[in-house]
Amino acid sequence: MILKRKIYSKLLEWKNKCKGTKAILVEGARRIGKSTIAEEFAKREYESYLLIDFSKKDKLVEECFHTYLNKLDDFFMLLSTHYSVNLVPRKSVIIFDEVQMFPQARAAIKHLVADGRYDYIETGSLISIKENVQDILLPSEERSIKMYPLDFEEFAWALGEELLLNYIKTCFEKKEPLERGLHNKAMMLFKQYMLVGGMPKPVILYIQNAKNFAAADAEKRDILKLYRNDIMKIKTQYRTKVLSIFDQIPGLLSKHEKRVVFKDIQEGSYADQYRDTFFWLADSMISNECFMCNDPNVGLSVNEDRTYVKCYLGDTGLLLSHAFDENEILENEVYMQILNDKLSINEGMLYENVIAQMLVANGHRLYFYTHYSYEKHRNDIEVDFIISNNSKLKYKMYPIEVKSGKNYTTASLNKFIEKYKSRIGESYIIHPKNLIIKDGIVCIPAYMTFCL
Template sequence: MLFKRKIYNKFLAWKQEANGQKALLVEGARRIGKSTVVEEFAKNEYKSYILIDFAKAPENVKSYFQLHLNDLDTFYMLLSVQYGVQLYPRESAIIFDEVQLFPKAREAIKYLVADGRYDFLETGSLISIKENVKDIVIPSEERHLKMYPLDFEEFCWALNEAPLIPYIRDCFEKRGPLERSMHNKAMLLFMQYLLVGGMPMSIVAFLEGQKDFGKSDVEKRDILELYRNDMMKIKAQYRSKVLAIFDQIPGLLSRHEKRVVFNKIVEGSMADQYEETFFWLSESMIANECRRVSDPNVGLSLTESDTYIKCYLGDTGLLVSHAFDENELLEDEVYKQIFAGKLGLNEGMLYENVIAQMLVSNGHRLFFYTQYNAEKRRNDIEIDFIIANNSKTKYKMYPIEVKSGAKYSFESLKRFKEKYKSRIGGCYIIHPRNLIEKDDVLCIPPYMTICL
């Protein structure tokens, strides 16, 4: 089962613009569909292609990179014979799949691109992890593209609900609510997305099982086990810390503040001891990290803090399976409670995680803001996310609060708005109800996050 992916159009743009002068490196977490969409692109857009999967490439193929890079005629002839594919200059593509498993192939890109005969595409996970780059010269002849699980729009395409998306975007632009039945339909799709997630195999199982969440859950648990196996291969000095943070993500997100309190992971531990941990989780794209900014202004990253971090799972469907064991999902009727809006704190955790996922898919880095009030001995301003328009001359930021319930207050957002009003382009509350505007705050349903 193939799904339409937005990244395909970016492949087309690369093919036209790069014209063989740069390889395309597609990186992302395991099992998000990188290999599938890259091979589909090569099949559709080239006269022929060769796919070298370094997870199972024979040793003689790997030896070509050691022995024949100085004689590319022989190099390409051997690949052509090995894979039974005729190559055509400027009309064929060669794919290096799971290139992180054989870094020498990635290093060879410099010479292969310079030769100019064929287009090269690479896919990989953990591309920037030290173990995968320590013995090679990183080629500058690469264009990097990050790929994520299916976003909500792609999920709707997969469920044959494509016509709903332009209507959602139109309502957002006009700042008007969806017609009631359409809002209910969009919310039903959103809740399915929250539970199933955007991992292709989870969606396939869900659809082939006639929308059976249990079938989807089995696939998601297999993916989580795969991630855990990857973590077991990490260097010993920080393996246990990566596993500790990964295992505690549901618990961290269940708390009110949601941020990582390092000395609660291991007593006496400090933030700087977890630097490599968060680098690994972020670079593997298993997790989306969100850092606090102390003075939100031009360039949010300039005032980000390494000691205040929230850690979201890269796919919310995986978070559901990570947070609840199989028995809990059934015995506690988790799916039923989520659809009824009665899961309480855990539902807030899932809501915030899925909004983080949708913002990252839209190209945003994640930042949050808190202000501590010494007199009240608590935070009196808490903003879940801040995004920016990234303009260097007309900079504006957009604070976002996420509310999983229909009843809420937004005093915190009002205080933030008053404090930084000259820097703010607009304020958003994301809630389960239809679109409404009040006190210059645009309150939007979660499916409209695709419009931000």
């Protein structure tokens, strides 16, 4: 089963615009479908393609890069013969799959692109791609695009719900609620996305097993083990810290504030000791970082404070499997409880994580805001997310509060709006209920997040 992915159109844009003047590197976490989409694109858009999987450590192929890069006629002849593929100038593409396993191939891109005969697609898992480039010259003839797990729209496509998506978009644009039955259907679709997540193999298993969660859950646990094994291979100076944060993500997100309190991880710890840790997790795209913006008047990134961070897992389906062991999932029927709104514990964690995931998939960097009241000895304003229009001339920000329950207050968001009203475009509450506009705040159902 081949899933429809948005990145396909970005690859098509690269092919048509660059016309062989740049290679493209598809970056992303492990098991998100990079190799699958690259090969599917090659099959559809080229007369022929050659796929080199560097994880297989083919000595003959590696020798070609070492020996024949200065004799490209021989280089292409040997590859073409070895893979039994007829390469056609300007009508064929060569895929360097798992390019991080053989950095010399990435270094060769400059030379190969200059030759101009073929197009080149590279795929790489960021988990190790950055650590394997110390001794090579990174090619300027390389364009990179990031690939994420399936977003909500892609998940809905996989389940054949294109018409429902169109209806949701129309209602969002008109600021109108969905018809009640369709709202319930959309919320059920959203819950399925939250539980299964966007990793391609679990999604496919979920569909092929008549929407049974068991096979998808087993596959998600395999992916989590793979991530853990990858962490064990990184540099020793911060391996333990990365593993500690990775293991504690569900616990961190279960707290009210959800931000990382470093002294709670280990007595005497402070933020600077974990700088490389969060960089590695975010750069590998295992996690999505959310930094505090302490003065969101000019621009969010200008005023970010990296000593205050929230760490969301990159895929919420993985988070669910990470949070509960297999016996808990089975014995307590966790999936069914969440579908039926009967699991109060941890549901806020999942809601906030999936909203973070959906915002990142839409190209937003994540920021949050808190204001500490010395008079009250506590935070009196907390805003879960702030996104912006990134305009330098007409800057506007959009505060977002996430509510997993149907009963909530808006006091904190109201204070934030009053404090920064001249800079705010619209304010949003994301909740399980239908769309409603209340006191100038646009309250949207969780499934509408992809419209932001």
